[in-house]
Amino acid sequence: MRVVVCELSKAYGFLWALRDLSLEFRPGECVALLGPNGAGKTTFLKLLAALLYPTTGEIELDGEKLRQGSSHLRSSIGFLSPNQHLYENLTAEENLRFFNSLYGKGKNSAEMKRALDAVGLGRWTDDAVGALSSGMKCRLAIAKWLVVEPKLLLLDEPYGVLDGSGVDLLETYLKKLCHSGGIAVMATHHVSRALALCSRALILHQGRLIFDEPRQEPWENLQRAFGEFLPRGERWRS
Amino acid sequence: MEIVRQIAWLLWKDLLLETRRRESLLAMFFFGTLLLFVFHFAIEIPPDRAAEMAPGLLSLAFVFTGTLGLTQLFQAERENHCLEALLLCPMDRGALYLAKLLFNFLLMLLIESVVFPLFWILFNLSSWGRLPHLLGVTLLGTIGFCALGTLFSAATLRARARELLLPLVLLPLMIPVLLATIRGMEIVLRGGESYELLPWLRLLIGFDVIFTTVGFLIFEWVVEA
Numbered sequence: 261m262r263v264v265v266c267e268l269s270k271a272y273g274f275l276w277a278l279r280d281l282s283l284e285f286r287p288g289e290c291v292a293l294l295g296p297n298g299a300g301k302t303t304f305l306k307l308l309a310a311l312l313y314p315t316t317g318e319i320e321l322d323g324e325k326l327r328q329g330s331s332h333l334r335s336s337i338g339f340l341s342p343n344q345h346l347y348e349n350l351t352a353e354e355n356l357r358f359f360n361s362l363y364g365k366g367k368n369s370a371e372m373k374r375a376l377d378a379v380g381l382g383r384w385t386d387d388a389v390g391a392l393s394s395g396m397k398c399r400l401a402i403a404k405w406l407v408v409e410p411k412l413l414l415l416d417e418p419y420g421v422l423d424g425s426g427v428d429l430l431e432t433y434l435k436k437l438c439h440s441g442g443i444a445v446m447a448t449h450h451v452s453r454a455l456a457l458c459s460r461a462l463i464l465h466q467g468r469l470i471f472d473e474p475r476q477e478p479w480e481n482l483q484r485a486f487g488e489f490l491p492r493g494e495r496w497r498s
Numbered sequence: 499m500e501i502v503r504q505i506a507w508l509l510w511k512d513l514l515l516e517t518r519r520r521e522s523l524l525a526m527f528f529f530g531t532l533l534l535f536v537f538h539f540a541i542e543i544p545p546d547r548a549a550e551m552a553p554g555l556l557s558l559a560f561v562f563t564g565t566l567g568l569t570q571l572f573q574a575e576r577e578n579h580c581l582e583a584l585l586l587c588p589m590d591r592g593a594l595y596l597a598k599l600l601f602n603f604l605l606m607l608l609i610e611s612v613v614f615p616l617f618w619i620l621f622n623l624s625s626w627g628r629l630p631h632l633l634g635v636t637l638l639g640t641i642g643f644c645a646l647g648t649l650f651s652a653a654t655l656r657a658r659a660r661e662l663l664l665p666l667v668l669l670p671l672m673i674p675v676l677l678a679t680i681r682g683m684e685i686v687l688r689g690g691e692s693y694e695l696l697p698w699l700r701l702l703i704g705f706d707v708i709f710t711t712v713g714f715l716i717f718e719w720v721v722e723a
Contacts, residue, residue, distance in 0.1 A: 309586060310586075311582055311585060311586065313722075328718060328719070328722065329718065331588045331589060331590060331591075332588055333588070334586060334587065334588040335588035337586065338586075339582075339586055341579065341582070343578055343579035343582065344578050344579075345578060345579055345580060345582055345583030345586070346578055346580070346583070347511065347515065347574060347577075347578070347580055348577055348578060349514075349515050349518045349519055349574070350511070350514065350515070354514070358507060358510075358511050359583070359587070361503070361504075361507045362504060362507060362508075362584075362587040362588075362589055363587060363588060364500065364588070
C-alpha cells in the first residue's frame with residue numbers, strides 16, 4: 261500500500277485545522293504523528309480514514325483517489341480510536357463477528373477466538389462489552405483490527421488506557437503489520453514510546469507540517485523541533 | 499449479493515440490541531396503548547361515525563408512536579461513536595439506510611399488531627372483516643413513514659435538541675402519506691368502492707417508492723455531513 265497526500269487542507273467553518281499538507285507514506289512505515297493539542301492530528305487521521313473529506317487537496321491510496329463513495333478502499337483502512345467503536349450491548353465475540361462480516365473477511369469462529377486469546381480476552385468472549393474495563397475495550401478494538409487485517413492502520417492516542425502488557429501487545433502488532441508491508445500512523449502525546457517504535461516522525465503545529473524526517477541516530481533536528489511541545493515531565497533522548 | 503448480506507448483518511445487530519435493551523419497543527408500546535386509552539376516555543365514537551373518526555385517531559397514534567421510535571433509531575450508533583465505526587466499513591451507505599428502515603418497519607409492525615385490535619375492542623367497532631384491508635393500507639403508510647423518518651432521523655443525528663427538531667421537520671413532509679393513509683382507511687371502513695381507493699393507494703405506493711429510492715441514494719451525503 262502506498263498513500264500519497266497532496267496539498268491537503270481542511271477547514272471547519274472559518275477555522276483551518278490543516279493547511280497544505282503534502283507527503284507520502286511508503287509500505288512498511290511506522291509513523292509517529294506528533295504535535296500539541298489542536299495541531300490537527302486527529303483531523304489528519306480522520307481524513308486518511310475517509311471519515312472527513314478535505315476542503316482542498318486529495319489523498320490517494322495505491323493510485324486511487326479517496327473520495328465519498330469509494331467504499332472498496334475502506335477495507336484496507338483501520339482506525340484505532342479512543343472512542344473504541346464497539347457496541348456496548350453486544351458481547352466481545354458478537355462485536356468481532358459483526359465487523360468481520362461487514363468487512364467481508366469471512367473469518368470463522370475459531371479465528372475470532374484466536375484473536376481474542378491473542379489480546380488476552382479469551383475468558384471474556386461472551387461478556388457484554390459494556391461490562392469490560394476501558395483497557396479491555398481497547399484490547400478488543402485491537403482484536404477487531406487483528407481480524408480485519410487493514411493495510412493502513414491509523415491510531416489516535418492508543419496508549420491512553422492500556423496497561424503494560426497491553427502496550428507490548430499493541431507494539432508487537434504494529435511491528436508485525438509494518439513488517440508485512442502495512443503502514444501505521446500513530447497520533448500520540450507519549451513521545452518517547454512512539455519514537456522508540458516508529459521509523460519516521462511528523463510534527464504538526466497549527467495545522468501545518470513543520471517536521472518530517474525518517475528515524476536518525478542521533479535525531480537532533482527532532483529534539484530541536486519538538487522540544488517546546490514535550491509534555492511536562494517527559495524526557496526524550498535519541 | 500453483497501449489499502443484501504450487509505443489510506442482513508446490520509438488521510441482525512439492531513434486532514439483537516433491541517431484544518437486549520428493549521428501550522424502543524417498550525416505550526413505543528406503552529405510548530401507543532396510552533394514547534388509545536386517552537382517546538377512549540376523551541372521545542366517544544358512535545358506531546355510525548366510526549369510518550370518519552377511527553382513521554384519524556389511529557393514524558395519530560401511529561405517527562406519535564413512530565416518531566418516538568425514530569428518535570431512538572440511531573441511539574446505539576451514538577454510543578461509543580459506533581456510527582463512525584460503521585462509516586469506516588467498506589459498505590454502501592444505502593445498506594445502512596435500508597437496514598435501519600427495515601428495523602424501524604418491523605418495530606412499527608409489532609406496535610400496529612397490538613394497537614389495531616386494541617383500538618377495535620376499545621371503541622367497540624364491529625367491522626372486523628375489513629381489518630385485513632385496513633392493515634394493507636396502513637402497511638403502505640407505514641413504509642412511507644419509515645422511509646422518510648429514517649432519512650430525517652439520520653439527518654438530525656448530530657443536531658442539538660434532535661428530539662424536538664425531528665418531529666418539527668418530519669411531520670410537515672409526512673402530510674401526503676398521512677392524508678392518503680387516512681383517506682384510504684376511511685374508504686375501507688365505510689365499505690367504499692375500489693375505484694375510490696385506487697388514487698390513494700397509488701399516492702401511497704408512489705410516495706413509498708420515491709422516498710425509499712431517494713433515501714437509499716442520498717443517505718451517504720446525509721449521514722456523512
